[in-house]
Amino acid sequence: MDASRKLAAEFIGTAFLLATVVGSGIMAERLAGGNVAIALLGNTIPTGAILVVLITMLGPISGAHFNPAVTFAFWLRREIAARDSLLYIAMQVAGGLTGVWAAHLMFGEIVFQASTKMRTGGAQWFAEFIATFGLVFTIFATLKASPKSVPMAVGLYITAAYWFTASTSFANPAVTVARAFSDTFAGIRPADMPLFIVMQFIGAAAAFAICRWLLSSDGKAPEAG
Structure with a gap:
């Protein structure tokens, strides 16, 4: 598969992911009548569902990362070159922003926004570590057990993680950046974004390290290369 198609798949997939996250958040908040639990449920189900669809469709083209932390983890596994990983990440961020702006247009919101929704503190940062660790662990372990x-x-992991993590499981630096530019139900203040992203990359690295040992055939970490 040529590089341009892979990059297009990452852009399109991440755009649809963020359009779903932000669009369903807006719709859910409008229909929930002030019930935050119902609004979160209305945000959760579409997000998990679209991930199943997008990964099924675009996985054969690009691997369906849609997430810089996932791309980083595959780079650690030497399954994607450094240059390609940076291009993937650029497309993921660009796609995420495009998806957010598309959601704003669909719901009659101001297109260009900055979020004022506070998401900060040790519990939230630790939650992002756990959320991203679990996501990468899920991907690597399932790839070994049952790739299909x-x-x-x-999709099911993210659906669950929305509810068992204090941060509602961003678990994705591109999602975090994009949601900083949406002052809606799904938003995060730009000032809170950096530490979320740091913890996401740390979580991905930790999952890589654990899976490298746990999923090796003899229980030992395989030799590099």
């Missing part, structure tokens, strides 16, 4: 099950496993 990855779309469903990822």
Whole structure:
């Protein structure tokens, strides 16, 4: 598969992911009548569902990362070159922003926004570590156990993680950047974004390290290369 198609798949997939996250958040908040739990449920189900669809469709083209932390983890596994990983990340961020702006247009919101929604503190940062660790762990373990099950496993994991993590499981630096530019239900203040992203990359690295040992055939970490 040529590089341009892979990059287009990452852009399109991340755009649809963010359009779903932000668009369903707006719709859910408008329909929930002030019930935050119902609004979160209305945000959760579409996000998990679209991940199953997008990974199934675009996985054969680009691997369906849609997430710089996932791309980083595959780079650590030497399954993607450094240059390609940076291009993937650029497309993921660009796609995420495009998806946010598309959601704003669909719901009659101001297109260019900056979020004022506070998401900060040790519990939230630790939650992002756990959320991203779990996501990368899910991907690597399912790839070994049943590769065809990855779309469903990822969609179900994110659906669960919305509810068992204090941060509602961003678990994705591109999602975090994009949501900083949406002052809606799904937003995060730009000032709170950097530490979320740091913890996401740390979580991805930790999952890589654990999986490198746990999923090796003899229980030992395989030799590099």
